[in-house]
Amino acid sequence: MEDLIPFIPAITILVGALTLMFMSLSETLKTKHFLIVSSLFLIIALGNSFVPFGNLYTSRPFNHIFNDVLIFDSFSDFFHVLLIGGTLLTILIGEHYFQAKTYFKGEFFAILLFALFGMMILANANELITAYIALEIASFSVYIMVGFNTEDSKRVEAIFKYLVLGSFIGAFYLLGTVLIYGATGTTNFTQIGEFIATEGNNLDLVYIGITLLLFTFLFKIASFPFQSWVLDVYRGAPMLITAYMASVFKIAIFSLFMRVFISDFAPLQDYWDSIIYVLAVVTLIFGTWLAVNQTIIKRMLAASSIVHTGYMLMAFLSLGQNIASAYATMFYLIAYLLSAIGAFGLISHIISETKVRVTFADFKGLAHERPFLAAMMTIFLFSLAGIPSTIGFIGKFYVFTETINAGYTALTVLAIIATIVSIYYYFRLIAMMYFYPAPLTCEIEGFNDKRISTYAVAFIAALVVWGGIGSAIVFFIPVPNIDAIIDISKIAVESLFLK
């Protein structure tokens, strides 16, 4: 029975998804009920995944059934907490948005939990085919969610672009798997790792296979040259799904590829280092260029997420040189998760009751209408721009320091320049909110500020500020310091090497 314990979070999510699916058969239930039920399941799963949180362990339960395809360790637990927590925050911050938009039917929440289930299994996968199946469960759910926005004529373009390209890149993944299998005779990561370690030469097929796997990775995290879908898909998707794809989904992808690239495939890292180096450079430049030119806020945030992908790639690249950049990557994932969900979620909260709020100009004078929301938005934008006293600053500090430590100083210089430009496009929005008078159609009344979404926004903002200041100085507040995150990610990475 003890073997069952690690499965509890994933099974909870699966049961939750099925429950929601059956619930959606009923005509009488409202969105509110789905929200409550899905949050309940998420909270249970989160609580369960917190049980072993911070312990160093690795286990492969029911090995005779699963034949080593699933692995449960501190690393996967770390990502489970992030994924479930991210989904929960998405739901809470979107409480207003989901209820305001009529197209969010019950099955949406079922699909959301299915997507989460796929991502969680992705973090556990110890084998290429399992990873593929988990990836496709998550991807297909996300494809459907992208198309939910029936109000927007762009949704068809968004869903088809993403579906077709995503499936195409999935085929690359399969081809890569086949080639690796052809060379090594196995699809298990551990055994592939052993093969690589023992067979010094004769690895051509493995090289090609890994390159093809890398394509999938780069596509899903929207790195150059696989970024062309991002703007249109992010634009067409419902606001919160955009946030979900940009943060939570990206984290899931990183969980798989960090696992293999840190431990099993590590001996080959010289090979892809040069590829990722070039791609990080181009991603930073291209993302920055895109972001500067946007007039629609959502597209700006989407484009800036490409820049953040560039920062993450920098840290990912440094993995080969020093293991500390794994912690930096994980910290940055958390930082970006909080800031992006906060920013996207807050905008979705605002657009729930008004139709506009799409372009920069629509945000003019927001600070006079809703000073609280404008202040929260400012915190999130500061965090995205990496201004001190927010978690984004500490994240950037870690990533840049580790990149310099790995010897990529020139790349860091480029990243700093990208950050300087990013101040321009983030501060432009702050300027819009604060420096213009409120428009004549001021809507002070009729906006209910006392609801879960608002509290969720404030909670995330508090987390963002906590992550930037920590509790070492403000010692009277009983919360762990920022170091705790690094400590936990250390344990997580350490567990990858337990055999």
Add this chain to the structure above:
Amino acid sequence: MSADILTFIIFLPAVTAFALMVTTKNVQAVRNIAFLSTLAILVLVLKLYISFEPQAQMQFVTNTPWIVEYGIRYYIGVDGFSLTILMMIAILIPTAYLLLWDGRTKGYWINMLLVQTGVTGTLLSLDIVLFYFFWEVMLLPVFLMIGIMGTGNKVFTTIKVTVYTMGGSLLMFLAIMYLGVSYFNEFGEWSFQYDKLTQITTLSHTERLYCFFAFVIAFGIKIPLFPLHTWIMDTYKNAPTGAVFLLSSIMAKLGVYAIVRFMIPLFPDIYVEFSTYFVCLGLFGLIYFGIAALKQDDMKRMFAYSSASHLSFIAAGIFSLNSYGINGALYLMIAHAMATGALFLLVGLIHYKTGYKTISDLGGLAKKAPILTFVFAIMLFANVGLPGTNGFVAELLIIFGIYEFNHTLGYIAGFTVVIGASYMLWMFQRAILQDRVGEALKMSDLKMKEILGFAPWIVLVFLMGIAPDLFIDKFEPTVTYFLDDILKIGEVK
């Protein structure tokens, strides 16, 4: 407990600001409480100033871990150098409150409080990441002040000044991280304390040069040094008086201070190597900005140039490699902060009351407002460096310093002071004195509150001019110790 006094001084304004933000909407209450908290800080700083032993070492040090993983510490302390500037800030800010008293919004006062936390934090940080933290944070309230209360093309101005200064700071951030990594590779542990970073020996000359210039760009933008000054004209013209006062009187000084605190100890050899260039650059800036100031019609712009001109002079003093120059530069920082701060506030007052701030629109104020004219004249003379005022002592010291550094440059420095005198006096004659009838005559004289605000400054201007020893004694040991140390290292390397 005495060690925590600095923490208290740093964070009291911010705590007050956050408390006021959520508790009251009454502008008067906000202003009064904010004023009281700055007075409380003034008292604390006075106590600190008196109990400070004039020695070279850091005093009242607090050093606790902040981010353990990367060895970043909450490391603050004060020496003669920072104490003098701390004293200056503590005096300037409450008196500025008195002069900005009426017609402000709640946000204005809260931002003023936040700025005070930012600047004192920057001043007292000895861990370089902590320093960077405050350095960036102190700009944000000013950003809001310019954007919300500014005039003219304020949005463009705000974005420009933000991207400009933060761009420079980020380059410095890069250099900071590079130093941190070098320290880690050499000693096997992370640390960003400035006294530890000075122990790095592995960096090559080229690497140090790059880091040095990254720092120069960050600080040079704030000061502003000659080619990095293009943000100040729009900003000083469009920003509200309070923000201009903060930028010119306090933040610009922190740029100079940071050069002395971090850059020179970290790169003593490069400091010695490039000192000639920087003295020349400073003198060039002095002349260039002085001539530009002559041509201005808008008084705020004129003072912007004049301020830049003086700060270039201060920078020249800093790079003159001897104790005359550095003592003089520090002294001029204080003198200039008072004089320029007062002049900006007076122009703000004139603008507020008459609606004009261009020289051609003003004139004849002397008749309507004799006390204002009197204060204006004193501050102007202090700024020009008339004997008997603090400006004189400071400029004399710097000229000595530069003369000792290089005789030719010393002669040039001596003559350039004339430029400052000419634009200032010419402006004074046209804008304040001359007989004219016009709109500007609805100007009323200073009120009691405003006179009270200026009184300590006027006293200090003369006291510092007549008995400079009282003040120099506090920071001279630091400067001497510091200079001996640095020059030794610089020559060895």
